[in-house]
Every structure is written in C-alpha cells, then in structure tokens.
Amino acid sequence: MGRPSTTAAAPAALVPRHVVPLGGRGPEDVVADSRGRVLTGLEDGRIVRVEGLSDPARAEVRVVAETGGRPLGLEPLPDDALLVCDAERGLLRIGLDDGVVRVLADRVAGEPLRFCSNVVALSDGTVYFTVSSRSHPLAQWIGDLVEHTGTGRLLRLAPGETEPEVLLEGLQFANGLVPSADESFLVVAETGAFRLTRYWLTGPRAGQAETFLDDLPGQPDNLWRAPGGPIRVALAGPRVAALELLHRRGPTVRRAAARIAVRAPFRPPGTVGALAVDDEGRVLHHLEGRRARFRMVTSVCEAEGRLILGSIWERGLAVCDLPGEPH
Template sequence: MTPRLSVTARTAGPGVLPPLRPIPLGGTGPEDVVVDREGRVITGVADGRILRVPPRGPVHVEEIARTGGRPLGLEVLPDGRVLVCDAERGLLRVTPEADTGSGSGSGSGSGSGGSVEVLADRVAGEPLRFCSSVAAGADGTVYFTASSRRFGHQEWLGELMERTATGRLLRLPPGGGEPEVLLDGLDFANGVVLAEDESWVAVAETGAYRLTRLWLSGPRAGQRDTLVENLPGFPGSLSRGMDGTVWIALAGPRPRPLDWLRRAPGGVRRAAWRAVRPLPILPRPATRVLGIGPGGRVRHDLRRRRAGYRMVTGVYEHDGMLILGSLLEKGIVVCELPGRA
C-alpha cells in the first residue's frame, strides 16, 4: 500500500505527467537541472562535465566546465556563474567558458571549459564529503547540504539503509568564509530551496520522506519545523517554480522492506547493507514529481508509470515546461506542464 501524504499535504488526486521528450547528453547521471538567463538547461554528469543544452529545438550539447569530481546540485547566480555541489570536491563556483574570454579556463580543477573555484571543502576542519544541493539568497548567502558524514555519493544506498542521520544544512556567508552548520542530524540531507521572500529555507530529508524547514526571519527565526512529511517516495532535489510552488523530485516509491529495515536495530541494518552492497541498483521505471505550496499543500502530483525514465532526482519549471534529471539515465527529459502549456 502506498503511504499517504500527511494531512497538511493531501491533494485531490494524482495527475498524469505528459509524454516525456528525451534530450541525450552523451553522459550519464544528470542528477540536477537548472536554467540559465538565456533559457538553456545546465546539468552535470558523472564524468565531471557541466553541460548546457537548449530545452527546445535541435539538440546541441555544450561543455562549459569540468569539475574534476562528481557534480550534483546546481544553482545559477544572477551574474551567470553557477554554484555546483560536487560530491567529491565540495562547494564550487563555475564561470562558464563563454564568459571567461578564453577557451582554456583557469583555476583549480578546470578542464577544457570554464574556470572552477572551490568555495568550501571543509567544515570545522573536517573534509566536506557528499556535498549534495545548493540554493543562493539575494544577498549572496549560499545554503547547501552535505548528505552524510559516513558514506560517499557512490554508496548513497548505504546511508538510506544504515540510517546514520549525519546529514547537515550549511550556510556560507556572502563573500565566502567558513561554512556554518545550521541543521545537523538530518536523515540523508538532499535538496534545498528558499521561500520566495527568503523567510525560510527547506531541506529534503530523503531517508525520512519529509521536507524540514528552518525559519530565517520573522517571529519564528531560528525555529525548525516540518513543511511536509510522510511523502510517498524519496525526495531528491528541490526547486522553486511559479507562484511559490516548491517542486520535489521523487527518486522512487517507498519500498516496504526498507521502511521495515530502517526501524530495525543498527546491527541488522549494517548487515543488510553489507549483503546488498555488491548488487546492482534497479529502480522501478516510474516517474513522479510533486509541487507543493508554501504551506505544504500539494498543488501538483504528476506521475507516469513505465515512462522509461527512472530515478528522477532533479526537477525544474521553466517557460511552461518541466525539466527532469536522473542519477542513472543518459540524458534529461522535458515535458509540458499541465495547465501551463
């Protein structure tokens, strides 16, 4: 039985996700997707490349930089530069090749594309591992997540199974400096998004099937609560769309065995992870995204079974479309947003 959403997040019923148009990238695992000022999709793939491609018209894939690691979450800044959470190298800032004035690039980790700058790779002296998702405020403050202090990105399933709850939400002040830990003990910290007025920041706790909110201003500043809970799948990346809608990529439905395992003693969880660690990961071939309002009520519940596109980890609304990314697939997909086409 599919778990129900919480009372504050109920919706009238699911909708059908329109047909998906694939855009091949020549790379695997475009985990997150964002759109730049010119309306082009930017994503990162497993070999470290940051790619740019138009969402409509002929497919033309450009490489704009190489991080030298594994790029995950992305955020486009007002000046055109791109924040990148690299699971191996930390929080980076990329200046796309077209904006550098040179085809060779410069700076630490740059490849044949644009320049790559490391903004943060340690927290309180500890190496920053599994840097996952990022959002930037209007004043230049950067909010980003680290999913686990025990597991790296290639062993993300181990974090879900062992339930170490060592994820963190971090803040980097304008102009750089030492990252500040805003929330600790998160259950697989993942996507992060700011409210339209930046009064709060929300983080996806993938292992807990919820979005946790931290108030940044107003009478509740500094308080933590739950924006939405008991989600029907694993929340991945988050993004903000029209009318303050928060889009949630659901990487997969909730499996009963995992729900049971996560309530088992620690020794059982660790033994189960050792047993499945060598096995291939085969997520169900289903695609689903949610769009919730600022109060946690579901505005969109869009799904397509047997879509041929698995493990949706990124979602972004742009120009009447939804753009989806995946940790496993070899490209992104685009579809019309129902009611906005």
C-alpha cells in the first residue's frame, strides 16, 4: 500500500479536566485492563492500579507490585498477570494477585537486555516487545533521539522460550507497540523518525516491514487500543526543525551533539498530542494541547468514558474528555 500521512484538518483541543496525583513520578505507560481499571508504572519501580479517575474526589491509587527497576510499557494478561518492560531488568511477568515478579528475559543474542520499551501479547501466547536503544540507557534517552542511532529493535518471545528472537533492527527509537485487530500485523512507533511502522505476522508479506503512517505531527511514543477500538498514539512532543536538520548531518556531528544534550537541563515543550488511527493507517482524529500544563504525554488509553494520559515527566495522570464530548 501507499504511505499514508497525517495531513488533515486542524487538530481539536486536548485539555485535561483534572489530574489525579499518584504519589510518585513518571507514569510513562498507562493501560486499562479488561475491567476498565488503569495500571501504570512509576519511576521508583512501583506498579499502581488506579480506579475512579473520572471523579478526582473518589480516585483510589493502590500499589500492586514493585519491579525493583524502572517499569515502562505494560500489558495486562487475562489471568490477572501483567507483562512489564523494565528499562533496567528486562522483560518481566508480575502476578497482580500476589505481586510476585518473574524475569522472562534479560538477555538477547548474548547481550544484556536494556531499555525495553513496550510489550504486547497475542492470543496464541506469543509476546512481542521493543527495545528503544542499544546505545543509550533510559536516563540518556534524549541522547539517542539527538544522535539518531537507529539501534532500536522489535523482538519476539515464543511461549515457553527464554531467549528472545530479533525480528527487526535499525529502528529509530522503537517505542510503542500494538497489534492489528485481526493480529495479522504489528504497529511499532519509531519516535526518532516521526512514523509508525508495520510488521507483518501473517500472509504473503509475513516477516516484512513497511511504513504504516509517515510524517507524524509529533514524536510518537506509546500505543494502545481497546478491543474493537482504534489505535491510540501518544505524541510526546512536537517536531523540532533544528533536530531534523541535525539528523541529516554525519554521525560524528550527531554524536557530539548527543553528548551535549544528555548534560543539558531539559524541560519538555508545552505542545502535546494524541492521534486515533485505524488499521488502514487513516487518522480518525488528532488532538493537540499547546502551552499545556501536563507535559510530555507518553501514553494514552481509554477508561471510564475518558481519555487517560500518562507522562514520564509528570506526577499524576491527566483525565480528558473523549473526542466529540463537551469540555
């Protein structure tokens, strides 16, 4: 197929109704389980479950586990367990009833598995997950985006296996991951390339990758979808012309710029966004917040009839109206 892009009408406003504090920083990925309860991981290693988000007066935050590392992407499982991409410990499975943490994989092709980013499990039990960078750890994520290393990966862990298989390499900061509704392909967010990439799982193109949606209006981060719903894409920040010009320079210049970037003070820009996309790569809606008080939206899911925003920067979850509803 062709290369869809997001050129469309002006975006609608993305305005939080309220923010629910979590007692910790950095709810990088936010997901809803089959009962509509929201789960997220914090900078200090805690996994929390949040209920009552639509009414801040009755919101409840409960710690359900601690990874001992830095949890990023989450995937609820039908048996009340949770898959976790931990940037320090690798791919984990956590029992939400007892909080027991089990390491599923912490090495790939002989090297330590670091900077796992996002994970999905398909109906046959196969687990797919991303690694954002093999050059920079999470604490230096901005260095990878500046250097434009292209060391991101897509991996597969088959049921019963302990060694992941590398499916794709050379991705520009591989991040969010979601399957199509029929599980015939995966969509991977490449934050550093402003695009979504499709990886075919079945059919004549199985094992091949292609552009799914190009020229995004911001940096795509985590992806999420409810059964029967669209793919929701968090846009953590706007496109930056100077950064895109730098990406056209040689690797020596980019490495030097990256060394400066990881030492410089960082404050997220005030522009954030979210897209909803169908399985044909068509943009269903584009939401955008400018001069936003809730910055660096790294994830978005739907729960309790609202959009719930997560952020690796903030100390809470933002609650927004669904598109088309009054503010």
